Amino acid sequence: MTALQAGAGRAAEERFERADSRPTGLPRSLAVKVGSALLTLLFVLVFNFFLFRVLPANPAKNLTRSNALTAAQLAEVNKTFGLGRPLPAQFWNYVVQTLHGNLGRSFLNQEPVSTLIGSRLWPTILLVGTSTVLSTIIGVWIGIRGAWHRGSPFDRVSTAVCNTLYAMPDFWLGMVLLIAFASKIAIFPTAGMHNPDGGGAGLAGTGDLLWHLALPCLVLTLVYLAEYSLIMRSSLLDELNADYLTTARAKGLRDAMVRRRHAVPNALLPSITLIMLNLGFVISGAITTEVVFSWPGLGQLSYIALNAPDYPVLEGAFLLFSAAVIIANLIADVLLTVFDPRVRVA
Amino acid sequence: MTAPPATAPAPAPPSARQLSWARRRRALAAFWREYRKDRSGVAGLIFLIVLVILALAAPLLASSRGLSAALSTNPANAGPGWHYPLGTDADGRSVLTELIWGARISLLIGFTATLLCIVIGAVVGIVAGHYGKVTDNLLMRVTDWFLVVPFLPLAIVLAKTLGPSLGVIIFVIGITSWPGTARIIRAQAMAVETRPYLERSRALGAGHTHQMIRHVLPNVMPLLLANTILTVAGTILAETTLSFLGLGDPLRPSWGEMLNQAFFTGGGSAGNQIWLIAPGIAIILVVLSFTMVGHALESALDPKLRERR
């Protein structure tokens, strides 16, 4: 399920729902949306809890490197992790603790999950943020230009390339680039975010960071811009055929004006919101890319936690990812509601 | 005025069944005419047919003995050779053999996961669209939840707790992909609900199940079909990612599993790089084909979508 399909879904819904729905006031719409988001968040908490506490795990084994624990020692460990009390009590405990930011401790190194996630947050935001910004700008530009000059060589090539990039597994592209640029001669570094010898302070440090960021960012940018440009292009093409534009043209307005003043801005909003909805998939891309490039972010943390398996970390990461996507969706929904009266439904 | 020449007795008027079949044939022909206009869709369709034939013919093209690590006699991780045009993997198995047989696994996973996804999505969508109100609200709540939760973390968490195997991967992908389908089908179902013949059938006393199965479903079918094809592309990519992260079944090399082994044993990065490149290209071509076919289907079925091509 991709943003393109999500977009198609939304478009389909809009076509069938508009006739049907009652327009309502702005505050009510917003309140409903926020409430809905909170409810979804609660469901995520419940799901998280049941998936991780109901299933058998033997965390005690991961804590000692030595001989088997006695029954008393096992009990002690279970107590520390709170595994052993009745389920409802555990769940309540879990909710309260989560709201306080206490997400438990990693099985592997006893560090608080919130600290672990906190320390890995910035690298992922940097990587994902930079590629999202770049891919949005470039992708939108390509999409507009392609739709603008539909059928031109630019359009044909860009659509072909974008479709190909879209069909490509992102980690495969990463692997290929890693082999091409970072194996025999390190044009770009093979791993990490900084030179472990210390990247240096100030300008040198930033340079070192950018040099390490280059390849992973390139991969994610390429993969996302493909999708965004396709979204933007079809969105704009849709607009270009809208009735009001036909009228505008009939009235004698110049085509370029029509496009710039009316079509593009109207097409831009749904595209941007679709891009925000894509955040969920951006995270997926981040996880695999961070593994290929050993980028020390949340994705790599999830990968390590996955192989251990380090359940508290997996639980915490999952919660964070879901919350991020829920919030992004909420923002997208709010944007649409505020700026597009057509979509204001109960 | 001459009498009309003696002819055979006038043919009996066509039966209702013959009429409806004739109508279907004409619709199919019209559909094909429309579909054919999209060249890329045709190309994609041809490629997919060839692929399916290849996958089915796998035992004829490459003996399944070639998949057995214990029985292979080729050098490990070698470059292209006479008996192994694409080189060998870490166990000396021919990459080409694995690619052909891997097509089966990847397609199997793609299709079954999609089937699961479509069935759930269609049921949810039609039921929600038909019953409306509370049921609709409830189902949409659940749909929204699945839509919003990011796919990969959810898949990881489920696959991890259920264990790595083919069945689990299919299950995981299926239950994380259905919301998109559900929403589209629901919208379409709601439109169909307002059509006159549905009102008539209700007036005639048709029960809910009858309405949904005999009336809503057939009208939702075309869109469902197009959505199915597009979903397969997505599920194949999803399986690739899950296998790469180590959640696949190592004993049945799908293309994603091949990529995983090629990269993490290092054979694909430092040895026979074709082992890494070939499955990737195969995936690209297959996903592209499904996408093109899906879009062509959509254009052919929904005039409004034609403008985008």
Next chain:
Amino acid sequence: MAGVAVAGLVLLAAGPAAADDTPSPSASKSGSPPVQKHGSSTFVVGNTESVDTLNPYVGFTQQDFEVYGMVYDQLMDYGQLDYKPSPRLATSWSHSPDGLTWTYNIRHGVKWSDGVPLTAADVAYTFNRDIHGQAERADTLSYIQNITSVKATGKYTVVMKVSKPTPGMDLLIVSILPEHIWKNVPESKVTTFANSNPVGSGPFIVTKYQEGQYVDLKANPNYWGGKPGVAQVIFQAFANPSAEAFALRNGSIDFAENLPTLLYKSLKGAPGVTQNNALAGNFDELAFNNGAATVSGHPIGNGNPALKDINVRHAISYSLNQPLLVKRVLLGYGSPGTSIIPPIYKQYHYDPGATAFTYNPAKARQILDADGWKVGPGGVRVKDGKQLSLRLFIRSSSPTETQAAPYLKSWLEAIGIKVNTSFMNDNQLTQVIGDGDYDMFVWGWGVEPNPDFQLSVFTCGQRSIGSNGKYTPGWSDSFYCNKGYDQMYSEQKSLDGAARAKVVQQMEKQLYTDDPYALLYYYNDTQAYRSDKFTGFAPQPNVPGGLLLYQETSYWSYRCIRPVGTSPSLTSHNVGCQHITGLTAAPAASSSGGGGSGTSGILIGALIAAVVLLGGGWLISSRRRKVAAADDRE
């Protein structure tokens, strides 16, 4: 078509330059110029494991202990030459005639990294904490379990009492911690204490720690054993082994640990890189459920009773082609497995000689036939109405074991045994074994120079404890139980030298015959390093092919290595650096480079082909758009 060409070029911009067939001429001199420069006196070690924590009571991976041993001292080490106990913080030790009291003399003049002098009080504090603290005890149990009291009887003397004679008291591998720091860490916080700036007495001091990424350590200039020959050691973590191998090749790291065999093999002939195919005490085995039961003899679990029949186990052992596994899975970096003490420990290893279970499927079938297992429908053997169908559990975390799995399945099926393979993680498998709910699995052991622990795994007392479906696993994962074996185990505990070796070999012989495990192979530790940049490694044992780093909880090389081109006197006076075998191998000849160079061209070709194909396809398909485009133009 111009558009396609552009797209193609964009994708392959600098590709050819990096992935060309022949190594550049400059490579033959001193390794390809490392773009990621680090100081020449900085030694960077790459590993796929990262350092989880700097708290020695929490970390449990080999990578964690590698760092603890550099930051902290132990009382003694496994000697570099031949594993014999070598004085570290304890300069000498003695024990009472009854073996119940041990006296250790602590080295004078040692200082902690914060300048505070180290005394016997710190040693006593550490051991007392280990004995009495919950987490501390669990962490160091195998060394301290018999210790009843520890006292500092002078500024530099420590006396320990044990409950029964314990030979291992001369090899206490426990990090000695500073009392003045750790007394401020209460028991309740001991596992959550980050210890991010460890104060230790060891040869290196942590300067920077980025969890999951790297640890930077600098040489301790005041180390009692002599200042290390390198100014800095960095451990860098890699999320995938391919990147690690590339990093060694292009000079970003100086030592690569834990590389999968294919990557290790590809480094052969790489300029500036030397491989070290190091013998280690590791093996993987196919373990059987020999009749799971608790320590009280109560049977547990759902294991297939067929495996209690020694003939079935023997038949399986004859059906395994271990040399093929060594060839394919280990790429030759190892040897076929026989007895449980690996050949690296010469005095203890038992060689079955002519009685070995060599690959002989015909004989395997014969044994099963004679045992009453007749081949039934589908080629699966049947006896008394029961099919010979066994479950095989594989750890998904181990790539080598995962690679071996299809071979095992194939071989067993060839002699008429149906095999159902499942993958699971370590935790799950441990519990499943403890519950006795398995038939066969593949796992491995790292055997220490002192075979005592490994031998104890097969004693009756190491089976699971518990009742009513709730079991706590012991160390036994075969549930082998034999009174005679247990007797021999007690016997060897109080013996020494040749007498002990004789009993140990007897025990191994019995195990080999009774076949609770079918050992698959002993695997080496494949290490590779930049011999053009560093020299002076101290291999353990002291032979070519000894382990250079990640030694048996010893850290000899770190103090003895120095950059190439520096004088040996830099480290020749350091403790433990006198008997080095001089591993200053010249950089490998720049021959045809690694295995992948030939196919890089194909990589590029394939990419171009793919782009051209797709681009061409799209061009063909979009011809009809010209009509629509014409409409747009005014």
